[in-house]
Amino acid sequence: MGELGVEHFLSLSAALFIIGMMGVLIRRNILIIFMCVELMLTAANISLIAFGWQMHSLDGQVFVLFTIAIAAAEAAVGLAIILALSRRVHTVDVAEIHELRD
Amino acid sequence: MADYLILIPLLPLVAAIINLLLGRTVTRGKAHLVSVPAVAGSWFVSLLVLRDIWNTEHAIEQKLFTWIPSGSFNVPVNLYADQLTAVMLMVVTSVGLLVHIYSIGYMHGDGAYYRFFAYLPLFVFSMLMLVLADNYMIVFFFWEAVGLCSFLLIGYYYKRRSAGNAAKKAFIVNRVGDLGFGLGVIMIFWTFGTVNFWGPEGVFARVGDFGQTTITVIALLLFTGAIGKSAQFPLHVWLPDAMEGPTPVSALIHAATMVTAGIYLVARSNALFQASTTAMLVVTCIGLFTAVMGASIAITQNDIKRIVAYSTVSQLGFMAFALGTGAWMAAIFHLMTHAFFKGLLFLGCGSVIHGMHEEQDIQKMGNLRKYMPVTFLTFLIGSLANAGIFPLAGFWSKDEIIVGAWISTVFPNFGKVVTVLAFAAAFMTAFYMFRLVFKVFFGKENFDTEHVHPHESPKTMTGPLVILAVATILIGFVGFPPEDGKFHHFIGTVFESHAGEATHAMASVAVHNDGGALAVMAEEGEHGGHHVSLAMTITFGVISSVVAIGGIFLAYLYYIRRSLSAEATAARFNGLYNFLYNRWGFDTLYQERIVAPLMRLAYFLWQVIDVKVIDGTVNGIAKGTLSASQTLRKVQTGVVSNYALAIALGMVVIIGIYLVGFSSLDVPFLR
Amino acid sequence: MPWDLIIFYMLAAVCIAAALGVVVATNPVHSAIFLVLCFFNVAGVFVMMGAEFLAVIQVIVYTGAILVLLLFVLMLVNPDDLPEFHQGKPVQRVVGGLLGLILLLEIAIAILNREVVGVTGTATPEAIAAVGGNTQAIGRLLFSDYLLAFEVVSLVLTVGVIGAIVLALPERLGEKVVQRKGTISLGHARGVDMEALGEGTPEGEAPILSGRGGFAKASGGRKLVMTNDPDEYTGA
């Protein structure tokens, strides 16, 4: 690992991805789960740019642009859902929101 | 050109659907306003078809779509109308239309009026599809469909126990025949690799490519279906019982159309039958036996509809042995004339029953000509036609059948025997028909004149009677002069072309079999059937007239002049009488020898095998399934983290398995 | 050790630490701040790979827009509604952690054994410089090759706006004031605890859903608010 290579970036990406995934699995606050998903998306973005960097291709960067834009749109909708839900059930704890089950 | 062909079956289908769906709410008592125009339209289009075929002498085709396409087995749903089909179309739609009109009056005020007017066009639809189909699979499908409609209509008065039983009997007995037919279709597919009738790859064109045994088996299996549907011995028992249905149904289904499906099937498959003498022999024997047996039973019965029903069985026997002796055209001719006069007779019966307030026993009638003159006159015409009196429809066709048997080249000597027995049956036919007429319309009133006031039926009922009577008088002349009429020229091409195709096949067979008869027949086939001298025609015409008049005269002696006593004769030949009265004991035989043991077996299976073994297993499985279901639903905890966990777990496990199992990885601690 | 490597390790270390902070922080506001920190570092990593434009976007969109939005929602949600962290469910945490580790192993295998590399493109640093830099190059791609996708993303954002308005817009004013009462069977999933319409329980008996507390375990100790009044489900 003498030189800065694509593996470095991929490893960073993998680390962030897994931390994000673990956050989704462990945390109970919807908002934090949401943040963790954003973390996972960012991790994917790092990978995309890293691959593009290695292959001298800009497609990855364009892809990232779209990912970010879509993440923004999803944030708007998702937060609206969370807001409306928290008004109704007065909690953002996923462990308490299980009216629909079985 | 022929895109209107679809209209023929479509119109009744639409009517049936409308009445089925909206009957209870919208059409109700006005259901006939939907069905009658639909069938009339269908009749009109059939007329157009007939005209076109008549003019062009070419079959009409309409491709619809392919049903279940998969691999080599695909069933095209195409409509195909040649001369034979055109005749069948006319018969079905004409009689169907008249029966529809008749039913307006007959079924008036019935609680489920709309249901009747839904089933009836549904039946017409199925029957039309049956005759229009161009392959065995579709024929089989609608064969079952007409059976189902018949079942529904026989059991129409489903609250009456006997109606339910009769429907069940018809259904079960027909299953036996259908089983044979179904096997036949499967065997055709095996042998020919197709179920289509026409074309160079079709069944009929390639009959000669296969051995005679195979063809014989196929033909016999097909004929099994015909035995069931056309009420031939030994599966005839359902037809008289089917009279439990409303009378218009009896006229339409159990006299004019559905029961002739078997005859139609054999005629349609004439290429197959012509290639097998054995099959022809079987058809002849069974037809002949049925004709004699049906006529003899009819002599002793007292239920008006039952008599006509056994007459139908007998006449179907006539058609069958005509087919068997190679008199194809005569059979179809008789099919057509019979449809009209037997339809007329049944509708007449219905009129009588209607006028007599649901009385069906002829012992309790008499002198009805005074009360219902129209019914009497038309019924008389029908009876004369059935008896075969010149110049009514029945005369021409029956005469032709008998001549056909006499000159039959299929079995030269046996043909003579057939002719003699056919005369016997014709004699009995005349006798029982006029026994019926004399007992019902002549003599003195045998009913309680105080309470029963017979009346003429409404116009919607007598109208069809009159039309049918006129048709009965006139229809025979399409076959005039005998053997060489317009009808024969028209329909002859159907059998001619196949005869031609079959000829080569048979010629080769004939060499091996040293079968002179076959060769002769094949030669005949090239010229389109029999050639009969005028003298022979006249001779047979005279003989059969004498026979018929003799039968009528005997009936006259018994029931009008009473110079002979029916009771005395019955007492004298007690055994024979009882034998006939009990319908040759078939019903009892079947009940005791087949139904009862089957019931015992079924009871055993039900009590021991089913309840103890199968139910136990099934219940066990069901219980296991339910508890598995109850357990598994708990997986759905409702907590979103758990769901994410499931996804992640699934992902990790799948990736793990793949990396370990399928990758080119050479990491020591993983391998 | 070359400088770029040292810078990378620094950025990566902060990044991972901040990400862990997001996951373990008790207070969600702290989590959000950790996330901002993480994203800033990611932007730095982007710069290292020559994606200057995206680095800027990362900062503006993520930290500028999304996280502000997130913090707004955090503020709007009643602090009492936030669950405390480290409260039960240890199994979930163990399993989650374990899965993470296994996945890490799997990704590591994929990264370290990586042999198949895609075809090399023409976007060498020199080519990009010739166009006028990273931003120029991406712009050109975006408005030529990826025009359709670009247009569609604008629709995605439109849907986001519409959806947010539809969902987050408060309903009629009365709803906030009037204490909600009555539950409803129509449209309700289980329909067990709900009385039928029209012949329902007298109003006094209907459980008054006020704020929180009281209502059994089905809602996790909280009250489930279904509707203002029964009629709003039936359009009466």
Place this chain on the structure above:
Amino acid sequence: MNLDLSLDLISPVWRLTTPQLIVFFLALVLLMLDAFLPKAKHFTVLTAVSIGGYAAAIVALYWQHDKNESTFNGLFRADGLTVFLSLILLCAAILSVMTSASYVDRLEGRMPLGEFYVLLAFSILGALLVASAGNLIMIFVGIELSALATYVLAAFAKRRATALEGAMKYFLLGMFASALLVYGMTWVYGITGSTDLDQIAAHLQGVVTGSESRQPEILFALLLVVVGLGFKIAAVPFHMWTPDAYDGAPTPVTGFMSVAPKAAGFAAILRLLVQGLGPLRDDWYLLIAILATLTMIFGNLVAISQRNVKRMLAYSSIAHTGYMMVGLAAYNSASGEGRFVSLAGDTAQSDPGITSLLYYLFAYAFVNIGAFAVITWVQHRGRGMLLEDFAGLGQTNPLAAFAMTIFMVSLMGVPPLLGFYAKYYVIVAAINADLLWLAVAVVLASALSAYFYLRVVAVMYFSAPSRELRATSTPLLNAGIALMAVANVALGLFSNQVLDLADFWSGAMTVAQAVASR
């Protein structure tokens, strides 16, 4: 794609995108109408415009039907798959409008109809774009457009906590799965260097030929994609959002959700897994087959113990995903015998597996939306959606009960209804592909399903009605139900015609592969 140093803007062939453009303008028109039209006219005008728009798009499909071209630099493909999936989606859209109009307008506290139609149109548009995508980025963007609109639709009854709860679960897990999908696509990009599906296929073909085992990074990319897409189509074990989201959403939306996003998911699978990663077929078919079996059995098994008909149908829709995946697993097997279709000059052999999957999707749209429509119908009349609420429907409302019977029996797969043919073709495809055990699994799972489908029928006909239904006028809904019931019978008979259409795609794909290998 290579970086073009000169700035030359592309000149796309707009005429190829006509149906998609129509839906796009439909959404905009609806948005405008919603804002400027007087409230009283909303129901009639918006509904009419929606149905008209989708119908126009279906008509416009006709001019696309024999094309096999791409435009927008390969981002947009107009081929057999585009046409067939667009047909399914647009039919589903029309049926959804018919079934949901009165529900949205009247029940659950009068939801805003205009926004509902707009979101529906955007969801359909997203799915249409996935169906016509020729690029990873388009697949992702299209899926997200469709999903985003569907999240909002699922939460549309925002006065009801359960609706929001279901939507929240759908949203969170959807994003989670999207992250997995993007990560997978990242790796696909990493190992091929392109986001264009044909180039991906070509590159993979080169890598795959001649090697028995796979590099781990290829497997990794493949499996992440499968997981991400498996979520979208609700395959076990990625299905768990389905029952809750379906249960919570307003009933007509559930009907829509069970068809359109699922079709979009399968479109993405067909584009990405079959077209792009097709060379890896030997790696993924077994996985798909096993997941299909799990999905069928799990869905049907759990559906048995449901008393809520809506939730039962949610589980049943999981099971149907399994049946569809059987068709996918049968893709491109050596022994399969397809039919030859001619397409834009090229004669190609269609793939029975893919054809059966497409046919199933088509059939499923008409059956499932119909089943949910009957539940909607019952809800309009003041009842819930428990089994008991259907009691005695056969006596009180024979037509509705009859329609429901048709849908249940069709879902069960009884001839001669549409559902039977769908299952039949899938089974035939599986047998052709030497996956006999899978065919047996389909049959067993179907047998299992008879229990709960027939229970609905039994309850409708053999239980006494517990309560009078309220009289409500829902002509549009009634027409929709009637339409679907008739279609169930009629389209079954004309299955061959539909199958021919479906064959176009399979044919188109083999053409594409031939081009790629040239």
